[in-house]
Amino acid sequence: xxxxxxxxxxxxxxxxxxxxxxxxxxxxxxxxxxxxxxxxxxxxxxxxxxxxxxxxxxxxxxxxxxxxxxxxxxxxxxxxxxxxxxxxxxxxxxxxxxxxxxxxxxxxxxxxxxxxxxxxxxxxxxxxxxxxxxxxxxxxxxxxxxxxxxxxxxxxxxxxxxxxxxxxxxxxxxxxxxxxxxxxxxxxxxxxxxxxxxxxxxxxxxxxxxxxxxxxxxxxxxxxxxxxxxxxxxxxxxxxx
Amino acid sequence: xxxxxxxxxxxxxxxxxxxxxxxxxxxxxxxxxxxxxxxxxxxxxxxxxxxxxxxxxxxxxxxxxxxxxxxxxxxxxxxxxxxxxxxxxxxxxxxxxxxxxxxxxxxxxxxxxxxxxxxxxxxxxxxxxxxxxxxxxxxxxxxxxxxxxxxxxxxxxxxxxxxxxxxxxxxxxxxxxxxxxxxxxxxxxxxxxxxxxxxxxxxxxxxxxxxxxxxxxxxxxxxxxxxxxxxxxxxxxxxxx
DNA sequence: CGCTTACTGTTATTTTTATAACATTACTGG
DNA sequence: CCAGTAATGTTATAAAAATAACAGTAAGCG
Numbered sequence: 152x153x154x155x156x157x158x159x160x161x162x163x164x165x166x167x168x169x170x171x172x173x174x175x176x177x178x179x180x181x182x183x184x185x186x187x188x189x190x191x192x193x194x195x196x197x198x199x200x201x202x203x204x205x206x207x208x209x210x211x212x213x214x215x216x217x218x219x220x221x222x223x224x225x226x227x228x229x230x231x232x233x234x235x236x237x238x239x240x241x242x243x244x245x246x247x248x249x250x251x252x253x254x255x256x257x258x259x260x261x262x263x264x265x266x267x268x269x270x271x272x273x274x275x276x277x278x279x280x281x282x283x284x285x286x287x288x289x290x291x292x293x294x295x296x297x298x299x300x301x302x303x304x305x306x307x308x309x310x311x312x313x314x315x316x317x318x319x320x321x322x323x324x325x326x327x328x329x330x331x332x333x334x335x336x337x338x339x340x341x342x343x344x345x346x347x348x349x350x351x352x353x354x355x356x357x358x359x360x361x362x363x364x365x366x367x368x369x370x371x372x373x374x375x376x377x378x379x380x381x382x383x384x385x386x387x388x389x390x391x392x
Numbered sequence: 393x394x395x396x397x398x399x400x401x402x403x404x405x406x407x408x409x410x411x412x413x414x415x416x417x418x419x420x421x422x423x424x425x426x427x428x429x430x431x432x433x434x435x436x437x438x439x440x441x442x443x444x445x446x447x448x449x450x451x452x453x454x455x456x457x458x459x460x461x462x463x464x465x466x467x468x469x470x471x472x473x474x475x476x477x478x479x480x481x482x483x484x485x486x487x488x489x490x491x492x493x494x495x496x497x498x499x500x501x502x503x504x505x506x507x508x509x510x511x512x513x514x515x516x517x518x519x520x521x522x523x524x525x526x527x528x529x530x531x532x533x534x535x536x537x538x539x540x541x542x543x544x545x546x547x548x549x550x551x552x553x554x555x556x557x558x559x560x561x562x563x564x565x566x567x568x569x570x571x572x573x574x575x576x577x578x579x580x581x582x583x584x585x586x587x588x589x590x591x592x593x594x595x596x597x598x599x600x601x602x603x604x605x606x607x608x609x610x611x612x613x614x615x616x617x618x619x620x621x622x623x624x625x626x627x628x629x630x631x632x633x
Numbered sequence: 634c635g636c637t638t639a640c641t642g643t644t645a646t647t648t649t650t651a652t653a654a655c656a657t658t659a660c661t662g663g
Numbered sequence: 664c665c666a667g668t669a670a671t672g673t674t675a676t677a678a679a680a681a682t683a684a685c686a687g688t689a690a691g692c693g
Contacts, residue, residue, distance in 0.1 A: 153660095155670075164469045167502060171443060174650085184672050189651085202412060203444025203680085204650055228405045261408060265438075274535075276524060283517060283538060292545055294515075294535025294553060297524060304533055307556075308549035312535060315548075394690095396640075415680085425642050430681085444650085445680055 158183065159191055163198055166208045174204040226254070230360035233384035235259040238322060238358045241382070244268055246319035249348040250278055252303040252341060253324035255358055257281060263288070272316060274344055275303040291316070298340055305340035310347040321352035323378070325359050327368035330375050335368040345372045357381045364388075399424065400432055404439055407449045415445040467495070471601035474625035476500040479563060479599045482623070485509055487560035490589040491519055493544040493582060494565035496599055498522060504529070513557060515585055516544040532557070539581055546581035551588040562593035564619070566600050568609035571616050576609040583613045590614060598622045605629075 158181050165172050165180065178185040192199040192206055200209045235258035242248060242259075244267050250256050252275030260281045263269065267287060273279055274293035282290045293313065295306025323345060327335040334357060336345070349355050357378045364383070375381070381388040399422050406413050406421065419426040433440040433447055441450045476499035483489060483500075485508050491497050493516030501522045504510065508528060514520055515534035523531045534554065536547025564586060568576035575598060577586070590596050598619045605624070616622070622629040 153670095160470075160473070163502070164473060167473075167498065168467075168469065185650095186673085187671055190671085202446045205443045226409075228409065229401075232401070232405055232408075258408065261404070276520070279517070279538075280521070283540070283543075290538035291547075292533070292535045292538060294533045294545065294550065297520075297531035297533060299524070302524075304535065306532075306553060308553040309535065311552065312547060312549040394640095426680090427643085428641055431641085 155191070158187075159195060159198070162188075162191065162206070163208075166199070166206065171202075171205045171207050174201075174206060177206060227360040227362050228254075228258075230362070230384040231255040232258040232262075234358050234360055234382055235262055237384070237386050238356060238382045239263070241320060241322075241354070241356055241380075242267075242269075243319070246270070247272065247317060249273070249313075249318050249321035249352060251275070251322060251324045251345060251348070252278065252301050253326075253336075255324045255360065256322055259322060259358065272313070272318065272348070274305070274309055275301065277302050293344060298338065301338050301341065303338075303341065305344065309344050313344070313347045313351055316351060318348065318352040320354045320356065321348045323349065323355065323357050323373070325357060325368075325372075326363055327366040328357065328359060328363050328375065328381065329365055329367050332367050333371050334373045334375060334377075335366075335371045337368055337370065339370045342370050342372045349373060349377060354379050358383075360384055396432070399428075400436060400439070403429070403432065403447070404449075407440070407447065412443070412446045412448050415442075415447060418447060468601040468603050469495075469499075471603070471625040472496040473499040473503075475599050475601055475623055476503055478625070478627050479597060479623045480504070482561060482563075482595070482597055482621075483508075483510075484560070487511070488513065488558060490514070490554075490559050490562040490593060492516070492563060492565045492586060492589070493519065493542050494567075494577075496565045496601065497563055500563060500599065513554070513559065513589070515546070515550055516542065518543050534585060539579065542579050542582065544579075544582065546585065550585050554585070554588045554592055557592060559589065559593040561595045561597065562589045564590065564596065564598050564614070566598060566609075566613075567604055568607040569598065569600060569604050569616065569622065570606055570608050573608050574612050575614045575616060575618075576607075576612045578609055578611065580611045583611050586613045590618060595620050599624075601625055 161181055162177060174185055174188055178188045192201060196209060198209050200207045231254060234255060238259050239262050247270040250260065250271055250273045257277050260278055265285060270289040270291065271282055272291045279290060279292050282288050293304060293309035295304040295309050297304055325334045325336050355378045361383045402422055403418060415426055415429055419429045433442060437450060439450050441448045472495060475496060479500055480503050488511040491501065491512055491514045498518050501519055506526060511530040511532065512523055513532045513534065520531060520533050523529050534545060534550035536545040536550050538545055566575045566577050596619045602624045
């Protein structure tokens with residue numbers, strides 16, 4: 152193994168532990184010039200990426216994607232976050248909370264104050280990811296096969312695990328809400344978990360932006376009347392809307 | 393809501409979707425000067441962090457920790473990675489693989505080539521995290537309560553799920569390996585899963601660095617003879633070592 | 634209205650980072 | 664041992680980013 156290989160390995164290693172390392176630091180660490188580290192990094196784009204003078208592990212597609220200016224508007228991010236802000240009012244400290252998958256509720260997770268003690272049950276990767284850094288949250292993840300489309304896990308054991316849990320509040324998401332045809336989502340594999348979570352919870356809230364109202368999506372999982380409230384960016388939806 | 397609040401919200405929003413946004417881009421996006429964005433970011437250290445001119449979401453403790461020069465040596469990273477390189481030889485494409493928790497095997501995951509088709513079963517967050525970006529891997533995560541010490545999930549449903557799986561190879565980790573007193577780890581909650589995974593698998597490999605040899609840790613989970621091989625940085629350990 | 638205060642922008646200056654060119658050292662195969 | 668090549672370091676220069684100081688602008692309030 153050449154000195155170069157050793158360096159590259161050392162760098163990968165350091166990056167595996169930290170997520171970032173500064174160019175200058177890396178150079179000092181392996182006792183070579185910054186220029187050499189720069190060249191090492193540039194020669195291994197499959198291993199390393201950079202953010203300014205900071206070296207980061209490669210393969211973070213999110214870091215590379217360009218940002219369409221109105222992508223936020225398109226996906227109703229503002230409305231989703233606003234809805235989550237309203238939903239936050241229904242979250243009591245020290246309770247056990249179910250949080251559904253979907254981008255809307257990741258906002259809710261982001262908005263949970265750091266000092267709020269909670270037990271949170273979820274089955275989406277991006278939800279879990281945001282939770283593990285929060286010290287006051289006990290996280291329960293329902294496992295299963297990973298579905299990339301919704302970044303969530305699905306499997307029989309998820310529903311089983313729910314059976315053994317006492318859930319105070321469930322926050323559900325949906326991509327279609329129709330007074331007659333009920334509440335629906337895109338993925339069928341989410342249905343059993345959503346249903347079971349709703350069944351187990353004392354209180355059930357549907358959180359979504361208003362663009363979902365009137366839409367019908369393939370996987371039906373509940374009726375509008377099954378929820379204690381429907382929360383959108385405008386606050387709680389009147390029950391006769 | 394003041395214009396400033398709106399900006400800060402917009403920035404959080406953008407960061408929720410992308411993980412990074414460049415200062416210049418952010419300024420353009422909200423039509424203010426870079427200086428204003430800088431000030432917004434600086435005033436909300438609980439919301440935003442920065443890496444050079446790139447704005448990132450706050451609360452990434454890993455990005456802030458200082459790097460002890462010989463922390464890598466202390467934790468035997470090089471040996472661990474080397475052991476994982478050897479272990480890689482026992483991984484066959486198209487098989488179903490169980491991967492234990494622990495830092496050693498995160499190296500193994502990093503080393504899996506992008507084009508290798510696999511079904512991987514795991515129960516550690518950091519293992520799962522590295523897998524979800526790999527397109528050719530079907531991921532099955534065993535859920536349960538999250539244990540921060542080992543970044544893993546534990547619960548009855550994990551072992552249940554394993555029961556329904558056909559596993560070809562299991563890669564186990566350990567923090568103690570003693571010919572007489574067996575193989576052990578730090579956390580008791582890992583034991584049921586480790587045992588069940590070993591029971592279900594056709595082949596069982598223990599992957600650890602040699603510093604673990606001769607050590608005994610609190611939670612015993614197997615005997616040395618239960619493994620088809622023990623793989624360290626020196627390769628396969630002779631069965632009479 | 635006029636005053637104060639908070640926000641924002643501009644500019645100048647310093648520091649850091651990026652790039653390129655060239656010099657030096659180390660390694661390779663005859 | 665001696666090309667010849669790859670690897671590394673050094674330096675110069677250009678570009679980008681960080682900081683500070685000041686100027687203008689908008690908002691709040693008696």
